[in-house]
Amino acid sequence: MTKLSAIHSLNLRSILLGAAIILFSTIVRAQAILQDEFVYKNVEGLGSCHAATIVELQNGDLVAAWFAGSEYEGKPDVCIWSSRKPKGSDKWTTPELAADGVFQLGTRDAELGGVNDTIDKASIGPIKTRTTNKFTVPDSELYRKACYNPVLFEMPDGELLLFFKIGKFVQDWTGWLVRSTDGGKTWTDREPLPTGFLGPVKNKPELIGNRLICPSSTEKGGWRIHFEIYDLATKKWKYVGPVDTELKIRTADMLKKDAKPTFIGCIQPSILKLSDGRLQVVCRSQNGKVATSFSSDNGDSWTNVTLLDVPNNQSGLDAVTLRDGRHALIYNNVATEPGQETGPRTPLSIALSTDGINWHHTLTLEDSKIGEYSYPAIIQGKDGNLHCIYTWRRQLIAYKKIALSKLK
Numbered sequence: 422m423t424k425l426s427a428i429h430s431l432n433l434r435s436i437l438l439g440a441a442i443i444l445f446s447t448i449v450r451a452q453a454i455l456q457d458e459f460v461y462k463n464v465e466g467l468g469s470c471h472a473a474t475i476v477e478l479q480n481g482d483l484v485a486a487w488f489a490g491s492e493y494e495g496k497p498d499v500c501i502w503s504s505r506k507p508k509g510s511d512k513w514t515t516p517e518l519a520a521d522g523v524f525q526l527g528t529r530d531a532e533l534g535g536v537n538d539t540i541d542k543a544s545i546g547p548i549k550t551r552t553t554n555k556f557t558v559p560d561s562e563l564y565r566k567a568c569y570n571p572v573l574f575e576m577p578d579g580e581l582l583l584f585f586k587i588g589k590f591v592q593d594w595t596g597w598l599v600r601s602t603d604g605g606k607t608w609t610d611r612e613p614l615p616t617g618f619l620g621p622v623k624n625k626p627e628l629i630g631n632r633l634i635c636p637s638s639t640e641k642g643g644w645r646i647h648f649e650i651y652d653l654a655t656k657k658w659k660y661v662g663p664v665d666t667e668l669k670i671r672t673a674d675m676l677k678k679d680a681k682p683t684f685i686g687c688i689q690p691s692i693l694k695l696s697d698g699r700l701q702v703v704c705r706s707q708n709g710k711v712a713t714s715f716s717s718d719n720g721d722s723w724t725n726v727t728l729l730d731v732p733n734n735q736s737g738l739d740a741v742t743l744r745d746g747r748h749a750l751i752y753n754n755v756a757t758e759p760g761q762e763t764g765p766r767t768p769l770s771i772a773l774s775t776d777g778i779n780w781h782h783t784l785t786l787e788d789s790k791i792g793e794y795s796y797p798a799i800i801q802g803k804d805g806n807l808h809c810i811y812t813w814r815r816q817l818i819a820y821k822k823i824a825l826s827k828l829k
Contacts, residue, residue, distance in 0.1 A: 430693050443585050457821050459820070460485055460513045460810070461486075461516050464516055466490070467489040469492055469494065473796065473818045475573065475798050476575055482505055482506065482508050482605075483668055484605040486501055486519060487501075487571060488500065488501055488502070488570065490567070499567040500547055501568045501583065501585050504516045505605050512571070518549040521549040523563050524563065524566075525557065526562070530611075534595050535593065536566065537564075543565040543630055546565060566588055568587055570585060572584045572625060572626070572632070574628075576628075577628070580602055581600065581601040581602075581604065582600055583608065585597055585598075586622075596620045598611065619639075620637065622638050622688065622689055623673065623688075624740075625800070627694065628699070629700075632719065633651040633653065635651065638688035640688060641693060643684065644686035644707060645686075645688075646687055646726065647662025650720055661722070666684040666685040667726065668683060670681075671683065671686060672707065672759055672760070676760035686708065687704040687707070689704060689738075691738065695742075695776075698717075700714060700719065703729070703740050705733060705736060705738060709732065709764075710756065712725075712727045731750070731780050732752075732754060734756060735763040736763065736795050741801055747774065747775055749825075750799075751769070753767065754785070754796070769794035769795070770785050771807075773828060786809065786821060787819075792811065793814060794812065796811060802822075805826070807824055808823075
């Protein structure tokens with residue numbers, strides 16, 4: 422065989438190998454994805470959406486929530502919307518307004534939310550709170566801020582909690598809560614969390630004993646994670662953190678000659694429960710890799726944050742500990758490049774791990790250069806399968822049911 426023929430043969434084998442890998446991945450994806458749908462389509466006022474959350478209720482119903490408005494994140498008409506998929510149903514209910522950022526001047530809520538007459542009038546968007554006659558003035562005298570990052574959690578007694586934030590921008594956030602006693606069909610008026618508390622900032626809390634451990638973070642003066650623990654017995658909140666970190670160079674600084682390591686900038690932790698009784702969080706970071714920390718005392722203290730050998734594009738992720746002891750991570754399987762602040766929000770993938778440290782990619786959910794596929798949430802259903810929900814190009818909320826048995 423001539424050298425040229427050998428090169429052609431090698432190229433052919435590489436092409437065939439690549440094609441085989443693509444074919445195998447396509448077959449695995451087809452077998453693993455049991456349901457692939459959008460939560461809604463063509464709903465007036467929901468032109469831009471983001472940050473979905475999902476929960477399976479004790480009766481098997483699914484409930485989802487997200488923030489959405491007419492144009493973009495942070496616009497004052499952005500509210501919290503919710504939808505249900507009753508057990509056995511093949512479709513989601515029409516989205517309904519679960520919470521808004523509307524205030525009446527002079528009230529305690531307005532004071533807590535930092536609301537005055539310099540912000541936007543409430544009339545530019547929907548008003549949920551009006552349905553309960555909470556306000557004593559006409560709509561023309563109401564004001565509003567945007568809503569962000571809802572998080573759902575069902576309590577042992579069946580009460581459904583929906584945490585969310587209100588603010589003109591992230592650094593202005595205040596934490597709020599609405600409740601449902603009918604599986605997400607209706608929601609109470611919002612109530613404030615204690616001053617300085619945001620609740621779970623993106624990902625679901627964990628109930629351990631009588632304590633609801635809410636993974637949270639702030640972005641004022643740098644990205645730092647902390648935890649907010651609610652004691653069901655005393656009905657009191659405890660603030661833990663901010664958590665210290667190791668020193669690393671951030672991706673945005675890596676190409677600078679005088680770059681110096683600083684604390685790991687990380688937010689939006691997701692809690693895992695390890696086999697040895699410890700808790701672990703995995704977090705979005707500004708360092709090109711997933712950040713992590715551990716607790717040996719059920720969240721009262723945490724080890725210094727460090728980095729895992731798992732790529733992160735400086736975008737949100739989520740994780741869940743499975744009933745077989747493994748862990749599932751849903752994330753953008755791409756790292757931010759040196760010199761850049763962020764990476765692309767595609768592809769969107771699932772990885773598995775037995776120890777929370779070493780992860781292997783097992784399934785690609787989305788892989789397109791068009792738009793973004795981001796801010797996912799993941800839970801394990803009562804039937805053992807995975808429920809995943811995420812932002813689809815900022816236009817829709819996508820939902821996928823995944824056969825865990827098909828993931829290796």
